[in-house]
Amino acid sequence: MKILVKNGHIIDPSQDIDGVFDLLIEGRIIRGMYPEGKAQKGLLTQKDRVIDAGGKHVMPGLVDMHVHLREPGFEYKETINTGTHAAIKGGITTVCAMPNTSPVNDNSGITEFVIRKSQKEGMCSVFPVGAITKGLKGKELAEFGLMKEEGCIAFTDDGMPVMNPVIMRRALEYSRAFDVPIIAHSEDLNLSGGGSMNEGLLSEIMGLEGIPRAAEETMVFRDVALAELTGGRLHVAHVSTKGSVKIIREAKASGVKVTAETCPHYFSITEDAVMGYNTNAKVNPPLRTPADIEAIKEGLRDGTIDVIVTDHAPHHYDEKLLEFDHAPPGISGLETSLSLSLSLVEEGVLTLEGLVEKMALNPAQILGLKRGTMKAGARADVTIVDLKKKFKVDPKDFVSKGKNTPFDGWLLMGAPVITICAGKVYEWD
Amino acid sequence: MLKSKDLLGIKDLSTDEINIILDTASSFKDVLKRDIKKVPTLRGRTVVNLFYEPSTRTRTSFEVASKRLSTDVINFSVSTSAVVKGEAIIDTALTVQALGADIIIVRHASSGVPHLLARKLEASVINAGDGMNEHPTQALLDAFTMKEKKGRIDGLKVAIVGDIAHSRVAKSNIYCLKKLGASVRLVGPPTLVPDVIGQLGVDTYYDMNRGIKGVDVVMMLRIQRERQGTGFIPSTDEYFKNWGLNTERLALANDDAIVMHPGPMNRGIEITSQVADGARSVILEQVTNGIAVRMAVLYLLAGARK
Numbered sequence: 001m002k003i004l005v006k007n008g009h010i011i012d013p014s015q016d017i018d019g020v021f022d023l024l025i026e027g028r029i030i031r032g033m034y035p036e037g038k039a040q041k042g043l044l045t046q047k048d049r050v051i052d053a054g055g056k057h058v059m060p061g062l063v064d065m066h067v068h069l070r071e072p073g074f075e076y077k078e079t080i081n082t083g084t085h086a087a088i089k090g091g092i093t094t095v096c097a098m099p100n101t102s103p104v105n106d107n108s109g110i111t112e113f114v115i116r117k118s119q120k121e122g123m124c125s126v127f128p129v130g131a132i133t134k135g136l137k138g139k140e141l142a143e144f145g146l147m148k149e150e151g152c153i154a155f156t157d158d159g160m161p162v163m164n165p166v167i168m169r170r171a172l173e174y175s176r177a178f179d180v181p182i183i184a185h186s187e188d189l190n191l192s193g194g195g196s197m198n199e200g201l202l203s204e205i206m207g208l209e210g211i212p213r214a215a216e217e218t219m220v221f222r223d224v225a226l227a228e229l230t231g232g233r234l235h236v237a238h239v240s241t242k243g244s245v246k247i248i249r250e251a252k253a254s255g256v257k258v259t260a261e262t263c264p265h266y267f268s269i270t271e272d273a274v275m276g277y278n279t280n281a282k283v284n285p286p287l288r289t290p291a292d293i294e295a296i297k298e299g300l301r302d303g304t305i306d307v308i309v310t311d312h313a314p315h316h317y318d319e320k321l322l323e324f325d326h327a328p329p330g331i332s333g334l335e336t337s338l339s340l341s342l343s344l345v346e347e348g349v350l351t352l353e354g355l356v357e358k359m360a361l362n363p364a365q366i367l368g369l370k371r372g373t374m375k376a377g378a379r380a381d382v383t384i385v386d387l388k389k390k391f392k393v394d395p396k397d398f399v400s401k402g403k404n405t406p407f408d409g410w411l412l413m414g415a416p417v418i419t420i421c422a423g424k425v426y427e428w429d
Numbered sequence: 430m431l432k433s434k435d436l437l438g439i440k441d442l443s444t445d446e447i448n449i450i451l452d453t454a455s456s457f458k459d460v461l462k463r464d465i466k467k468v469p470t471l472r473g474r475t476v477v478n479l480f481y482e483p484s485t486r487t488r489t490s491f492e493v494a495s496k497r498l499s500t501d502v503i504n505f506s507v508s509t510s511a512v513v514k515g516e517a518i519i520d521t522a523l524t525v526q527a528l529g530a531d532i533i534i535v536r537h538a539s540s541g542v543p544h545l546l547a548r549k550l551e552a553s554v555i556n557a558g559d560g561m562n563e564h565p566t567q568a569l570l571d572a573f574t575m576k577e578k579k580g581r582i583d584g585l586k587v588a589i590v591g592d593i594a595h596s597r598v599a600k601s602n603i604y605c606l607k608k609l610g611a612s613v614r615l616v617g618p619p620t621l622v623p624d625v626i627g628q629l630g631v632d633t634y635y636d637m638n639r640g641i642k643g644v645d646v647v648m649m650l651r652i653q654r655e656r657q658g659t660g661f662i663p664s665t666d667e668y669f670k671n672w673g674l675n676t677e678r679l680a681l682a683n684d685d686a687i688v689m690h691p692g693p694m695n696r697g698i699e700i701t702s703q704v705a706d707g708a709r710s711v712i713l714e715q716v717t718n719g720i721a722v723r724m725a726v727l728y729l730l731a732g733a734r735k
Contacts, residue, residue, distance in 0.1 A: 200625055201625040201626075201628050201629075204594075204623055204625055204626055205440070205600075205629075206540060206541070206562060207540035207541075207559065207560045207561035207562025207563065207597060207600060208540050208541070208560070208561070208562075209561070276544065277540070277541030277544050277545060318517065321517065321519055321545075322517065322518065322519075323518060323537065323539035323541065323542050323545070324539060324540065324541040324545075325539045325540070325560070326539060
């Protein structure tokens with residue numbers, strides 16, 4: 001079966017395309033693009049489908065390289081099925097699954113399970129990210145080679161930092177044999193201590209133990225130095241502070257192989273969101289201040305930050321209905337990510353093309369995936385976005401099991417209306 | 430009358446509301462001076478003490494205050510381990526409410542617990558100390574005591590000395606005293622007196638002698654022995670030498686300065702016995718005033734529930 005997406009404004013930075021074209025999909029593959037109305041007569045038969053994307057933007061399916069699907073082990077929070085469904089609803093066609101499941105994805109057996117389960121029950125592509133160390137304990141390296149063979153595309157102890165610098169050094173060195181990036185959760189646990197929000201006047205007023213920016217920045221600095229030492233590829237996860245942006249900018253300028261990501265919540269809301277002990281705004285690293293938001297936007301603008309991810313971290317309602325310091329950190333982000341990020345285009349921080357780079361092309365390139373592009377021959381992953389569609393965030397509407405969002409009630413502008421994943425069309429009103 | 434059904438912190442109270450509580454407490458203090466120290470005001474009401482942290486004085490003070498008002502008061506003790514292993518706090522609280530509690534007095538090691546309960550319960554919630562956030566009735570009884578001893582709070586110079594960073598008593602006192610027009614100094618080592626707190630309109634001093642010079646009130650805070658050896662203070666000896674209150678230091682304050690302490694005291698660590706038991710100490714009067722202030726809070730919240 002063929003699908004012709006007509007009249008849409010195509011944004012595909014991989015081919016430097018920004019204009020109105022018709023896009024032809026055949027089966028699971030993109031066949032090509034034609035200038036408006038130039039798709040030959042007789043190209044389509046009665047069985048084929050035409051989607052009129054007039055007035056809408058057509059972009060490659062988004063790639064989210066930082067998602068907690070929670071399976072195996074925490075199926076009450078999310079499953080591969082519900083998480084990938086949420087991704088599709090958010091215009092995301094490829095997700096990378098974090099290894100902090102139970103058991104941890106620190107061996108090829110678990111990797112195989114995640115891949116098999118995703119093929120069976122997943123609605124979008126799932127690429128597992130393996131653990132750097134066995135059991136995320138920070139002591140012994142996991143088997144990068146065997147896990148890569150089974151399908152892991154990067155390695156991280158996300159949720160836990162690799163506290164021992166020698167182990168981090170070895171991970172960065174060893175990763176070179178397999179040309180995989182090491183994704184760093186940059187947090188010095190001694191400095192973050194029992195903290196549950198940003199350290200500052202507000203943490204003092206709320207009586208909550210704070211997490212200083214330095215807990216992140218000292219580790220980003222350490223890992224940049226180790227990347228320089230080893231020549232390994234470092235990817236800094238969920239950048240939240242002004243200082244981290246500066247360290248990464250300087251590292252890039254001096255030629256260190258480092259890339260970085262941030263999340264919509266780090267450029268959309270400040271620590272003020274936790275006021276009233278709102279556990280849905282508890283996240284790690286914590287929400288920071290307006291100065292940090294400005295620096296992160298500047299980092300996105302000048303290319304210091306390469307990628308926007310969700311760090312989708314679904315939790316059960318009961319877990320967030322706990323004492324603030326006992327509630328687990330995390331935000332369910334898949335279904336609000338694109339809309340929140342579109343505000344960067346509205347504000348002039350990024351062009352729409354730039355946004356597609358951060359949310360599709362760049363993560364694909366960092367991970368060596370043939371995704372994030374609509375070149376002829378690429379997998380037919382396409383997101384059609386209505387920039388004028390208004391929608392009110394209501395966690396009750398989430399298909400993710402995680403209803404934990406600090407954006408409840410927000411009115412957002414711009415949302416995906418059709419997601420095509422491997423040629424399969426998902427559509428919403 | 431109070432605006433809210435709950436007393437969660439001084440932060441949320443207006444100056445008027447604080448004054449209403451203090452004035453009401455003053456009438457109840459008269460009751461406490463009578464031979465029969467009990468009034469039937471809240472007969473038939475049920476008050477539950479839900480304490481997740483060990484506490485003798487605050488819990489007993491609330492219990493006495495409740496009894497003086499003729500309520501049925503129940504102590505629901507919960508071991509701290511239940512927080513981690515057992516029932517979720519919200520379920521415990523809903524259970525207590527279902528048992529018929531009109532007012533729940535809660536103490537918990539986690540900041541924000543009273544706020545969580547207040548949001549989910551119809552019963553009134555009184556914060557009897559939550560984590561490092563607030564201990565509003567302590568600040569109210571301190572203000573009551575200062576007003577009683579000094580005749581006013583507006584314009585008073587108050588030094589709060591000790592572990593400000595971890596103290597809910599200090600926080601509530603800062604908000605309360607600022608609202609009532611006192612000028613507040615915080616005294617202690619930089620590890621226990623964070624810089625940012627200066628933004629609350631208080632002055633910070635690392636030098637005790639400068640900090641208490643010319644003040645009308647010296648409020649000493651308990652220095653927890655656990656702070657020793659964790660990098661906050663090297664030793665209690667060094668702490669006492671630099672920030673302890675002894676007779677010589679007290680002489681730097683105004684001649685009629687009073688000495689306060691929320692208890693329990695560490696004699697010889699933050700305060701000498703000579704000062705604690707001396708003529709300027711109002712520490713035991715704070716305890717007595719606590720009953721009157723807590724009666725006032727119970728009475729006003731019960732009134733707001735009608």
